[in-house]
Amino acid sequence: MRRSEIRDHLLDTALRLFNQYGYHATGIDLIIAEAGVAKTTLYRHFETKEDLILAALERRDEEDRNAMRAFVEQRTGDPVERLLATFDFLETTVRDKQFRGCMFMSAAAEHKDTVDPVFRASLMHKRLALAYFEELAHAARFAEPKRIAAEINLLHEGAVAVAQITRIAEPTREAKRMARQLLAAEERLTPPTRGGDGGERTAR
Amino acid sequence: MRRSEIRDHLLDTALRLFNQYGYHATGIDLIIAEAGVAKTTLYRHFETKEDLILAALERRDEEDRNAMRAFVEQRTGDPVERLLATFDFLETTVRDKQFRGCMFMSAAAEHKDTVDPVFRASLMHKRLALAYFEELAHAARFAEPKRIAAEINLLHEGAVAVAQITRIAEPTREAKRMARQLLAAEERLTPPTRGGDGGERTAR
DNA sequence: GCCAAACGATACAGATCGGTATACTTCTTC
DNA sequence: GAAGAAGTATACCGATCTGTATCGTTTGGC
Numbered sequence: 473m474r475r476s477e478i479r480d481h482l483l484d485t486a487l488r489l490f491n492q493y494g495y496h497a498t499g500i501d502l503i504i505a506e507a508g509v510a511k512t513t514l515y516r517h518f519e520t521k522e523d524l525i526l527a528a529l530e531r532r533d534e535e536d537r538n539a540m541r542a543f544v545e546q547r548t549g550d551p552v553e554r555l556l557a558t559f560d561f562l563e564t565t566v567r568d569k570q571f572r573g574c575m576f577m578s579a580a581a582e583h584k585d586t587v588d589p590v591f592r593a594s595l596m597h598k599r600l601a602l603a604y605f606e607e608l609a610h611a612a613r614f615a616e617p618k619r620i621a622a623e624i625n626l627l628h629e630g631a632v633a634v635a636q637i638t639r640i641a642e643p644t645r646e647a648k649r650m651a652r653q654l655l656a657a658e659e660r661l662t663p664p665t666r667g668g669d670g671g672e673r674t675a676r
Numbered sequence: 677m678r679r680s681e682i683r684d685h686l687l688d689t690a691l692r693l694f695n696q697y698g699y700h701a702t703g704i705d706l707i708i709a710e711a712g713v714a715k716t717t718l719y720r721h722f723e724t725k726e727d728l729i730l731a732a733l734e735r736r737d738e739e740d741r742n743a744m745r746a747f748v749e750q751r752t753g754d755p756v757e758r759l760l761a762t763f764d765f766l767e768t769t770v771r772d773k774q775f776r777g778c779m780f781m782s783a784a785a786e787h788k789d790t791v792d793p794v795f796r797a798s799l800m801h802k803r804l805a806l807a808y809f810e811e812l813a814h815a816a817r818f819a820e821p822k823r824i825a826a827e828i829n830l831l832h833e834g835a836v837a838v839a840q841i842t843r844i845a846e847p848t849r850e851a852k853r854m855a856r857q858l859l860a861a862e863e864r865l866t867p868p869t870r871g872g873d874g875g876e877r878t879a880r
Numbered sequence: 881g882c883c884a885a886a887c888g889a890t891a892c893a894g895a896t897c898g899g900t901a902t903a904c905t906t907c908t909t910c
Numbered sequence: 911g912a913a914g915a916a917g918t919a920t921a922c923c924g925a926t927c928t929g930t931a932t933c934g935t936t937t938g939g940c
Contacts, residue, residue, distance in 0.1 A: 496700035630834025
């Protein structure tokens with residue numbers, strides 16, 4: 473293993489274990505044992521366990537958001553359908569055998585103080601996710617893109633939370649149906665042109 | 677303090693600390709220090725820390741569900757309005773200064789294994805909450821009470837999750853608006869009679 | 881008022897926690 | 911190929927974890 477890969481490997485291992493057991497329950501000794509790395513090495517790359525957690529969350533944040541963007545944008549060009557496609561992306565993540573809930577919500581649950589750096593990192597991730605929804609809602613020319621984004625966001629969080637407890641993927645489909653129903657009743661700034669200005673027809 | 681009160685006092689203290697710091701981060705030593713009780717005493721009432729957690733969650737489960745029932749049932753007699761009133765109850769809990777997220781979701785986040793007794797206790801609480809929504813949806817004569825209950829439940833979880841991160845109460849109001857919008861489009865088994873068969877008119 | 885149960889206080893066990901120190905080896909790079 | 915950075919392995923530190931043992935004191939029920 474090349475030297476530059478060790479850091480990535482440590483982050484991968486840590487993320488996997490944090491997801492499986494949680495942050496407090498995952499000890500440094502377990503991480504280095506699973507990564508097959510000496511403790512000295514870990515502490516050469518990360519000053520403290522908290523630093524490791526923060527680096528892991530940063531990595532995961534970028535991965536998640538990039539993956540959602542890529543999934544959604546190759547799925548359809550219509551902004552409304554893109555808003556709905558975010559739930560399909562959610563479904564793929566929930567169907568993963570390793571799914572045990574949103575790692576950022578878990579991080580916030582284990583670090584409840586709002587000034588805790590881990591809490592703030594989770595908050596930042598959620599803000600960025602919300603910003604993406606707002607971007608899509610704006611592109612869809614909804615009259616109140618901020619409110620639409622907040623509603624989509626709330627449905628996402630609800631679907632993931634229910635899936636975390638029930639360990640089934642149905643809540644993500646349910647949330648999508650609810651989103652479609654709600655969006656259908658929403659005002660748009662300009663009525664969508666019939667017959668294609670870049671995307672297919674708006675959601676029914 | 678009378679003997680029978682010690683157990684209750686320990687549960688209160690433990691719940692408060694679990695809510696403030698989380699389950700793993702709250703040590704036995706802190707609990708007994710805050711409760712002003714000897715370690716021997718705690719272990720006379722609870723065999724292990726896990727037993728204490730389970731007892732605390734059981735207590736909280738009953739408290740929460742009873743409080744919601746009481747709040748909702750004194751608020752209105754109309755079943756649809758009762759479904760919507762559950763969000764008002766949610767708002768009161770979220771507005772509490774001590775609110776740091778749902779204790780059951782946090783418990784499930786820290787005990788992710790589905791066979792873990794703590795996870796199962798959280799799952800059981802969520803099932804009972806869902807059953808109450810179903811009871812209300814049935815009373816409201818919705819054509820698909822199970823689906824309605826699941827939708828209300830998903831909105832609840834979403835509102836609490838967003839409130840946990842943002843630490844504002846607005847998501848509960850937002851979820852209520854979404855619920856009202858969704859319920860208005862739902863079929864009922866028998867159209868509500870105009871002019872009172874026990875409840876006021878159905879939601880607009 | 882006696883007795884047993886429950887309490888408080890403290891010390892301790894054994895494990896594990898995050899993190900450091902040391903000594904040796906293996907790369908990478910000039 | 912020398913030098914220095916980064917790796918491994920291991921021992922260790924002090925703190926903290928859950929849980930137990932000991933022992934003297936308080937208390938409630940008969």
